[in-house]
Structure formats: structure tokens, C-alpha cells
Amino acid sequence: MVQAVVELQGVSKAFGPVQALSDVSLSLVPGQVNCLAGENGAGKSTLIRVLTGALRRDSGSYEIEGHPVTAPTPASVRAAGVQAVYQELSLLPHLSVAENLFMGRLPSRTGIIARNRLRTRARQALDEVGLTDLSPDAIVERLPAATRQLVEIAKVLTADSVKVIVFDEPTTALTEAESARLLEHILRLRERGIAMLYVTHRLEEMFEIGDWVTVLRDGSLSETGPISNYDEDRLITAMVGREISSLYPETHRHAGTPALRVRGLRRFEGSPSIDLHVGAGEILGIGGLLGSGRSGLLLSVFGAAPVVAGELEVDGKPVKPSGPRAMMNAGVGLLTEDRKVLGLLPELSIRENVTIASLRSGSRRGLLPGREQVEEADRLLDSLRLRAGSYDQPVSTLSGGNQQKVLLARWLLTKPKVLMFDEPTKGIDVGAKGELYTVIGDLAAKGLGIIVVSSYLPELLGLADRILVLRDGAVAGELPGSATEEDVLRLASGSGGAEVPAAEDATATPAASDGTASVSGEVRAPGRTTPPTPDDPGGGSRDA
Structure with a gap:
């Protein structure tokens, strides 16, 4: 031996x-x-x-x-x-x-x-x-x-x-x-x-x-x-300690009128023009290889990276992506890929991390959260089954899956119409993944428009109703949620093959919403910005 x-x-x-x-x-x-x-x-x-x-x-x-x-x-x-x-x-x-x-x-x-x-x-x-x-x-x-x-x-x-x-x-x-x-x-x-x-x-x-x-x-x-x-x-x-029969929720969603519509979006001079829409109650997946522009697209839609052209509508109303605050006010939220650098404030408590994006609307003089805001934050954390001894403990003491729930609760407190996830289960174990997938499905069922960027194809195919595939910063094609991994990779790599027909632009009646589904914005630490890269003058992410 x-x-x-x-x-x-x-x-x-x-x-x-x-x-x-x-x-x-x-x-x-x-x-x-x-x-x-x-x-x-x-x-x-x-x-x-x-x-x-x-x-x-x-x-x-x-x-x-x-x-x-x-x-x-x-x-x-x-x-x-x-x-x-x-x-x-x-x-x-x-x-x-x-x-x-x-x-x-x-x-x-x-x-x-x-x-x-x-x-x-x-x-x-x-x-x-x-x-x-x-x-x-x-x-x-x-x-x-x-x-x-x-x-x-x-x-x-x-x-x-x-x-x-x-x-x-x-x-x-x-x-x-x-x-x-x-x-x-x-x-x-x-x-x-x-x-x-x-x-x-x-x-x-x-x-x-x-x-x-x-x-x-x-x-x-x-x-x-x-x-x-x-x-x-x-x-x-x-x-x-238990069997997980299926990670992905079994749902039969019907997309309503577009919660978000993007027309002719160009991130910088010479970049391709991008059109997309996501209906109320729909989950839109965005796939592509590393460097295809998936994360950069979300940052531009959220106003965290500049754009040189394009029109955005949220719930049918024109919005200028002049910055994250403007998009948050319009009802758009983004959970970034790097929750520790661009999302969490590690020295603050769990409750402070949840309420910090809503201070302007829910507190006195924008300094401290009001009592009703704190109570609603606690209810959201309870509903997400956050595992913590106290909501006053530092958020840095939580596991990766529970930290992601804190960011989700932060967005839910701002009551958005559209929620965008960039690699939502990065670094999260299989049990927590199942819980998060259920939450994402529930938010769509309540009428939110959901966009998910994921490099893990089973996750993308398991969650999305439609999949938009990017290649070199442009839309290479659109696929239905029933597509295969091979279909996605074929479009992402440009290796040929017929595009699988996708559903037409949904114009049905919006899915019902009880008004409780909401998302809270990720806040950067003071003075912290996303560094630009040589290929991406707008700055952003590993996939920009």
C-alpha cells in the first residue's frame, strides 16, 4: 500500500x-x-x-x-x-x-x-x-x-x-x-x-x-x-443528504408583452448592432464562447458600460442607459458574475447588504433603512431560506450560495420588472443550485422578465425558454429552449449547421404579477470601477 x-x-x-x-x-x-x-x-x-x-x-x-x-x-x-x-x-x-x-x-x-x-x-x-x-x-x-x-x-x-x-x-x-x-x-x-x-x-x-x-x-x-x-x-x-431528482424546475411559461426591448445596441464604434427582447414571465438565455460579449452586453444594458447607439424600452417605456441608477429606477437589475468584487460589501452585515440599494427610496434622508424596509428585507431573506445565525452577521461569513441569495434579496427589495443574471451559480454547490433555479423560475412565474448568461450549457438549456447565441459580439442566432448543446455550440463557434427556429416575438397578455417579485441592485464599493480591457473600452468582465 x-x-x-x-x-x-x-x-x-x-x-x-x-x-x-x-x-x-x-x-x-x-x-x-x-x-x-x-x-x-x-x-x-x-x-x-x-x-x-x-x-x-x-x-x-x-x-x-x-x-x-x-x-x-x-x-x-x-x-x-x-x-x-x-x-x-x-x-x-x-x-x-x-x-x-x-x-x-x-x-x-x-x-x-x-x-x-x-x-x-x-x-x-x-x-x-x-x-x-x-x-x-x-x-x-x-x-x-x-x-x-x-x-x-x-x-x-x-x-x-x-x-x-x-x-x-x-x-x-x-x-x-x-x-x-x-x-x-x-x-x-x-x-x-x-x-x-x-x-x-x-x-x-x-x-x-x-x-x-x-x-x-x-x-x-x-x-x-x-x-x-x-x-x-x-x-x-x-x-x-437527500435525493435531487431534477435540478431544473418543471414549468410551462407563457411570455407576455416585452418587459425589456433592445434595438440597435452598439457598445462601441465599429461593434455589431444587437437586438433582443425578453417577455414578462419569460426566461431568455444568452450563450456563447468566452469573449463573445455576453457579460459586456448585460453591463451595457444595465448602464454600467457605455454604449454609442441603440434604444432601450422597459415595460414599453423608452429608457436611456445613462448609468446603473437610471436603469434601477426603470426597473432593471443585474447580478454580476463576480459577486465578491462588484456585488457584496463584505464588512457590512447581511441586512445592510440587502437594504443598501434601496436606501434612497426607503429610508430617512437616505442614510439608514426604515423599519418597514428592514422588516421587508428580513421577510425576503426568510423566503429565500438563507442559512445564517443572524442577519446582523457580516455577509463575508456566508457560503457562496447564501451570498448569492443576499444579492438576490437586495434586488427583490427594489421591485424590478427585469432581472439579469450573469453566471448565477458560479462557485455554488449542487444543492444551492437547485434552490436558486427554483427561485428564478418562481420570479418568472410572477411576471418578471429574466435574462440568464451562463457558460454551463446544461444550466442554460435547463432554465431558458429561448436562447440567444452570441459570436464575436454579434447575435449568431436564436434557439428554442428545447435545443441541444450541439445546436448552441454550432452557432457559438460558427461551425455551420442550420439554425433551429425560435419562437416569434411574444405579444400575448403579460403574465400575472402580484407585485412582490423584485430585485435589489448590486452596489460597488466607493471609488471602485470595473477596469477596461484592451478589447473592451467600456470595461467590464472576463466575457466582455
Whole structure:
């Protein structure tokens, strides 16, 4: 039997009255990919932090290559050969790629950085992860999110004596092609005898590269064993403690008159003209490959990125997208892809994050929320089944799925007519996904016009009544919700094939609304703006 390079036995960790981990054991074996599975809040992040020395365990043992680790620190654990690629990147944005790759280990001569040697070593590291076209001199903050993720992985692989690598949601910001390349690289690392702990919410990735699976539920070890003993249904049951027969709500929606209509929208000079509409009570999906302009389109419609031409109507009334406040007042909301950077205010409480977008209309002098506003915010959080000890606790203490519910409650408090979701389930576990899909379906049933951008095709096809496919910033075609993944990819890639006919512009009577469905706007931290990219003078997102 192969000796484990890392062994945790009976590890427990509590934060005050909250028991984050309870008697959890974990073994990482050379040449094996151990997939760590569990819902948000199951204890995965806490276990990773204990493993990497960022948290001191309360009880239990920790060994690396048979040697006890009594007081681990991040530096001592890294020196022992345990490296980590986190979901939150650790790159220094104003430095070059090469400088980031070898920070703290920069090659030098008589105290001066040896630039040629640095570039040569950086070139080798970038080539190893497939970034053959990326210059070592490129500044990190100018790179798209997907490229930054691969640079982070290359940085870890340059460390001396790598025995263990922890991958925490490494493919979240990557395209399917980039994800496939990364998974292939992980398999090569396995052949080199490196032990890996792989954390992802994408079950298909676990079955593609995993050898072993460790399942946490409510801070305890639920199950562990060879992944060959599992199928998707059994794994989900182990994670959530119940069977999930269908993630996507079964509904029969009928679109009403257009809640939002966009005509001739051009984001910048020379960009293609875009037309779209979404009816009241309808879910419109927007698909396309990375860089097709999906996220940038939502930002422009919301007024967060400039446009040079085009007309917008909300509920039949013309609206000028002069800024997010104007669109919010017109009844349009946007949940952005990056909830932590562009959505949440982490130091504020849950309740403050919900009410902050409605202060102008629901508070005295726009400073503090009124009592009725607070009570309505609490009712919305209750209806979304937010898991929290108190609505006064910092929003940063919540899991990803619950943070998304906070943003949704914020928008619901502003009572919109149209709600746009950009990658709504990014970083959210399978159980929370099902809850969010149900909420989205319920909002459409109450008469909201819903737009969903998603790079995960099963999600797009499972939710949408119609799908608009973008390619190179233009509308490549429109498909019905009954289309296949192949239909979407054919249009997105321009590989040919007949377009599947979509439903005609709906003009039926609007779906009934009880007036309670509403959404609350995402607020940027003071002074924070979305940085422009070379290809997108309007700024925005990884998919702009």
C-alpha cells in the first residue's frame, strides 16, 4: 500500500459556537487525485485552510511524510511541499507575469534581477500550462480572469519539491477548452507522482480526473472511497443528504408583452448592432464562447458600460442607459458574475447588504433603512431560506450560495420588472443550485422578465425558454429552449449547421404579477470601477 504524503486524522475546528469541522480525516496519496465534495458551508474551505497552515486545528493530528506537524504555518507547509491554487488569486496585479511567477525567488546577479534568466524560466513555466502566446513581460492586471488563473497554476508548479497540490475551484473562470487543458495537465501531474486534493462544484470534472472522493456534510465526514464506486446521483445524495431528482424546475411559461426591448445596441464604434427582447414571465438565455460579449452586453444594458447607439424600452417605456441608477429606477437589475468584487460589501452585515440599494427610496434622508424596509428585507431573506445565525452577521461569513441569495434579496427589495443574471451559480454547490433555479423560475412565474448568461450549457438549456447565441459580439442566432448543446455550440463557434427556429416575438397578455417579485441592485464599493480591457473600452468582465 502506498504511504500517504499528507495525513489528517480526527481534525476538528470551531469558530465560537459554530463547529466548522468535526472529527474529519483525510489522506493524500502520491499519484492520486482526491476530490473533496460537499455543499457550500460543509467545511471544505476550513479543511483546506487547516491543511495549508492558514488555520490552527483545535484537535486531531497532521502528518507530512510521516512527520508530525504541530504548529503549521503557510510558509512551513509550503516549504514541506504542500502548495495550493486558491479560488481567490494571490497574484500582484501591477507586476509582470514573470515577476509574479518567481516572487521571492527572483534570479539575480550582484543584487540585480537577471531579467533574461527570469524571462527564460517564466517562458518554460507558461509553456507547461499551455500559455504559449503569453509574454512573460505582460502586466497581470491587464490579463483576463481565465489567463490569470492559469498563471496562478504555473506559479505553484515552479515551486521547489512539490509533493501535494490543492486545487480550489481552478476551472471556475475558464472556458471549456481551457478547463480541458488544465484537467489534462492535472493528469500529467498525477503521472509524476504528485498527490492532489481537487475541489470543484462541477461533478463531471470529479468523474473525469478523480481517483478517490471525500465527501463532507455539515462539517463531518459523510463518505469516502474510490470514485469508481459512485455515480452522480449517489454522490449528490452523499453531499446533500437527500435525493435531487431534477435540478431544473418543471414549468410551462407563457411570455407576455416585452418587459425589456433592445434595438440597435452598439457598445462601441465599429461593434455589431444587437437586438433582443425578453417577455414578462419569460426566461431568455444568452450563450456563447468566452469573449463573445455576453457579460459586456448585460453591463451595457444595465448602464454600467457605455454604449454609442441603440434604444432601450422597459415595460414599453423608452429608457436611456445613462448609468446603473437610471436603469434601477426603470426597473432593471443585474447580478454580476463576480459577486465578491462588484456585488457584496463584505464588512457590512447581511441586512445592510440587502437594504443598501434601496436606501434612497426607503429610508430617512437616505442614510439608514426604515423599519418597514428592514422588516421587508428580513421577510425576503426568510423566503429565500438563507442559512445564517443572524442577519446582523457580516455577509463575508456566508457560503457562496447564501451570498448569492443576499444579492438576490437586495434586488427583490427594489421591485424590478427585469432581472439579469450573469453566471448565477458560479462557485455554488449542487444543492444551492437547485434552490436558486427554483427561485428564478418562481420570479418568472410572477411576471418578471429574466435574462440568464451562463457558460454551463446544461444550466442554460435547463432554465431558458429561448436562447440567444452570441459570436464575436454579434447575435449568431436564436434557439428554442428545447435545443441541444450541439445546436448552441454550432452557432457559438460558427461551425455551420442550420439554425433551429425560435419562437416569434411574444405579444400575448403579460403574465400575472402580484407585485412582490423584485430585485435589489448590486452596489460597488466607493471609488471602485470595473477596469477596461484592451478589447473592451467600456470595461467590464472576463466575457466582455
